[in-house]
Amino acid sequence: MAGLTRRAVIAASVAAALSLAACGGGKQPSGPGGAASASKTGFSAWALTGGAETTMKNSFATWTKENSSAPASVEFIANDAYKEKIRTAVGSGNAPTLIWSWAGGSLQDYVKNKNVVDLTDSTKELQSRLVPSILNTGKVDGKVYAVPNNNAQPVLMYYNMDVLKKAGITTPPKTYAELLDAVSKLKAAGVKTPISLAGQSLWPELMWIEYLLDRQAGTEVFDRILKGDKTAWSDPGMLEAMKKVQELVKAGAFGDKFGSVVADSNADAALLYTGKSAMLLQGAWVYGTFLTDAPDFVKSGKLGWGPFPAIEGGKGDPSNVYGNPANFWSVSAAASPEQQKAAIDYLNKAMFNESYVSDLVKDGMVPVTNDAAPKFKGSDQEKFLTYAYDMTANAKNFQLSWDQSLSAAQSQALLNNLGQLFLGRQTPEGYAKAMQALQ
Amino acid sequence: MTATPRVGASAPARRGRGTADTGAGSRGAGSPGPSAWLAAPALLFFGLFAIVPLLGVVALSFTKWDGLGSPTFVGLDNWPRVLGDPVTQNGLKLTILLTVFTLIIQGPIALLLGVFMAGRQRYRELLSILYFLPLLFSAAAVGITFKALLDPNFGLGQAVGWDWLNQDWLGRPELVIPALLFVINWCFVPFHSLLYQGAARQIPASLYEAARIDGAGRVRTFFSITLPQMRSTVITSATLQIVGSLTYFDLIFVMTNGGPGNATRVLPLDMYLRGFRSYDMGGASVVGVVIVVIGLLVSFLLNRLTGNTRMESQMEGV
Numbered sequence: 001m002a003g004l005t006r007r008a009v010i011a012a013s014v015a016a017a018l019s020l021a022a023c024g025g026g027k028q029p030s031g032p033g034g035a036a037s038a039s040k041t042g043f044s045a046w047a048l049t050g051g052a053e054t055t056m057k058n059s060f061a062t063w064t065k066e067n068s069s070a071p072a073s074v075e076f077i078a079n080d081a082y083k084e085k086i087r088t089a090v091g092s093g094n095a096p097t098l099i100w101s102w103a104g105g106s107l108q109d110y111v112k113n114k115n116v117v118d119l120t121d122s123t124k125e126l127q128s129r130l131v132p133s134i135l136n137t138g139k140v141d142g143k144v145y146a147v148p149n150n151n152a153q154p155v156l157m158y159y160n161m162d163v164l165k166k167a168g169i170t171t172p173p174k175t176y177a178e179l180l181d182a183v184s185k186l187k188a189a190g191v192k193t194p195i196s197l198a199g200q201s202l203w204p205e206l207m208w209i210e211y212l213l214d215r216q217a218g219t220e221v222f223d224r225i226l227k228g229d230k231t232a233w234s235d236p237g238m239l240e241a242m243k244k245v246q247e248l249v250k251a252g253a254f255g256d257k258f259g260s261v262v263a264d265s266n267a268d269a270a271l272l273y274t275g276k277s278a279m280l281l282q283g284a285w286v287y288g289t290f291l292t293d294a295p296d297f298v299k300s301g302k303l304g305w306g307p308f309p310a311i312e313g314g315k316g317d318p319s320n321v322y323g324n325p326a327n328f329w330s331v332s333a334a335a336s337p338e339q340q341k342a343a344i345d346y347l348n349k350a351m352f353n354e355s356y357v358s359d360l361v362k363d364g365m366v367p368v369t370n371d372a373a374p375k376f377k378g379s380d381q382e383k384f385l386t387y388a389y390d391m392t393a394n395a396k397n398f399q400l401s402w403d404q405s406l407s408a409a410q411s412q413a414l415l416n417n418l419g420q421l422f423l424g425r426q427t428p429e430g431y432a433k434a435m436q437a438l439q
Numbered sequence: 440m441t442a443t444p445r446v447g448a449s450a451p452a453r454r455g456r457g458t459a460d461t462g463a464g465s466r467g468a469g470s471p472g473p474s475a476w477l478a479a480p481a482l483l484f485f486g487l488f489a490i491v492p493l494l495g496v497v498a499l500s501f502t503k504w505d506g507l508g509s510p511t512f513v514g515l516d517n518w519p520r521v522l523g524d525p526v527t528q529n530g531l532k533l534t535i536l537l538t539v540f541t542l543i544i545q546g547p548i549a550l551l552l553g554v555f556m557a558g559r560q561r562y563r564e565l566l567s568i569l570y571f572l573p574l575l576f577s578a579a580a581v582g583i584t585f586k587a588l589l590d591p592n593f594g595l596g597q598a599v600g601w602d603w604l605n606q607d608w609l610g611r612p613e614l615v616i617p618a619l620l621f622v623i624n625w626c627f628v629p630f631h632s633l634l635y636q637g638a639a640r641q642i643p644a645s646l647y648e649a650a651r652i653d654g655a656g657r658v659r660t661f662f663s664i665t666l667p668q669m670r671s672t673v674i675t676s677a678t679l680q681i682v683g684s685l686t687y688f689d690l691i692f693v694m695t696n697g698g699p700g701n702a703t704r705v706l707p708l709d710m711y712l713r714g715f716r717s718y719d720m721g722g723a724s725v726v727g728v729v730i731v732v733i734g735l736l737v738s739f740l741l742n743r744l745t746g747n748t749r750m751e752s753q754m755e756g757v
Binding site for chain 2: 087202260267
C-alpha cells in the first residue's frame, strides 16, 4: 500500500507540474479510492465515443436496470483524450474497473506491472461466443488479459464510384500500377484530391505504409520489428514501401492539402462523399460515418469498397488485413474483489448476447462472434457487413496496426517520421536510421 | 556632503530610499503594516502546488519511468539524450522564434490600440468592447474554431469563395507558423491593450497641456510623453508576453498537435508529447526543467536590464 501511495504522489506531482500543459477534457475519477467512483458492489468503465457507443450504452443501461445491486457507471470519452488519461489513471491506481484498450503494447505494459487481472478462466462463458483469432489478440503469454468488446475493424479501400466513373474508371484499381494510373486519370479529369488522406491525424498515413509494406514484402518484415530486430527498418522491402509512399505523394495522389485534413472530424470521409476525391483507405468504422453523415450516398450505391491493391511482384498475400481486430476490455487489478466480480459477471452475461449483436449489426458493425454471418441476412447493411466479416474471417493474417502493437515511444517516433516522409522532409533511409537510433 | 546623503540632489535621494526599504524589512513584527502571516496561505499554496511539483520534476528527470510501476534511477542518462535530440533543439528554436515574433507583433499593436482606447474619440467604447472580445474565449474553443475556418476543403475560403484562403494552412511547415502567430496574436492583443489603456489613462493631462502650449504635435507627444510615461507597463507587458510564449501550449496543441512533422513542436508541447504520448516521463521532466530555467532566467534578466526592480516613480516632477 505504501508503494502505491508513493507512486500516486509522484504521479500527481508530475501531472500537476506538467499541467501548465494539460487542458484536456472530461472529469477525473474522483472520490475515495478513485476506482470506487462506482458503487461498492457495482463497476465503472470508461468507453470511447463513436463506433459501438450506442450498443454499449444500451447494454450498460439494460444491465443496470436488471442488476440494481451491481450497477454500471460508464463515461464515454473521445479517443485522444482517453489515451492520455488512462495511462495516468492506471499508473496511480485510479483506473475504472473495466479498462478499454487496443491490446498490443499497452496491454503488455499493464500485464507487466500487474495492473490487470487474468481472465482466462473467469470469462470462459464469454470466450465461447467469440472468434478465436480475435481472442488471441487479447492474450499475453498464452493467458487472456483482455476480451474483445465491439466490432472487427479491418482497414479497407472505399471508393466514390461516381467520381471514378466520371474519370473513365469502371472498376476500382486492383494493383498498385492501376492505382497510379487511376490517380493520373482522376487528376486529368479535374479531381484535385484523387485519394482522401487525413494527414494531420498521422495514423491514416500509417495505414498506407502498413499495407504497402505488407503487399511488397509480406508479413515477415514487421514480425521482425515486433521481435525487436531493428535491422528490419532498413530491409529492402521496407525501403521500397517508403519509396512508394514518396511516389504517391509526388504523383499528387493525396492532393496538396492533405496536411490540413483531420480524421477525428471525419473530414476525410466527407471529401469522399462530397465527390472531392475518389478513394479513401480507412477502417471499417468509417462505414458508420457514411451511414450517419451521408445516408443518401450509401443508399444510392455510389459508395464502393474493396481490398488494398496488390503490388506486382510483391511477396504479400492480398488477403492479409491490417486494422484493429477489435477493442478490448480488461479488468483493473486495483478494483475491489466485489467490483471485479460485478465486472466479470457483466462480461459473461451481457457482452455479445442477442441484443448486443443485433445492436452492432443495426449500426453497420461486424460483431466478433462465431456465428455472426446469418445475422446479417436481411439487414440494411448486409452487403458491407458480409464483405467485412468475410475479409476478417478469411484473412491469412490480421495484423494489429503498428501504433498499437509497438511500444508508445516507438509508435510516436514512427508516426512522427512518417509525417515527415509524407511531407517530403524525410528520406526512406533517414526514416530507417531514426527508427534504429531509438533506444 | 557625503555625511548628509538625504539632503540634496536626486541621485543620493534615490540611494536613501533604497536603504529605507531594506530597513523596513528588518524591522520585524513590531512595525506597522500587515503582518507577514498574511502571506502564509499564499505561500503554502505556492509551495504545495509550485515548489513541490517542481522538485518532483527535477527528481524525475534523473529517472526512467513510463507512468506505470515505479520510476528507476538512471542518473544523468536522460539529460544528454534529450538535450542532444534534434527534436528538442528544434523545439527550443521554435520557442525562441515564437517569443520574438510575439514581441514584435503584439507589442506595437497592443500599445497603439491601448492608447487609442484610452482616448476620447467617438464610438471608442463600442470599439473597445469589440477588441476585448477575443479575451473572453477559451483557447481550446478558439483553436477548434480557427482549425475549422482554416480548413482548405470545408473552411471559410470555400464558404465565401476566396480561393487564396484555401491554403494548406496547418499542413505546410512554411505556412503553419504565420497561421499560428496570427491566431495567437488575435487572442492576446486585447489583454495587452487593456494594460496599455490603463497605463495611458494614468498619465496626467497637465503633461499634454504643457506640451501643447510648447507646440508639440500628436506624434511628438506620443514619443516624448505617452511612451516614456508607460515604461513600467511596457516592461510588464513584455515580461508577460515572453514568459507566456515560453510556456505557450493549449492553442498549438489543439490546432496542430506539433505538426506538420515537427514544425510547431515548441518546448512545452515537446514536454507534453514526450510525457503523455511516448510515456517517457524522465525525458519530459528534462524538458520541463529546461523551460523553468529559461523562464526564470529571462524574467530575472528582463527585470535587471530594465531596472524595473528599483521601482522608481515616473511621476517625478509632476
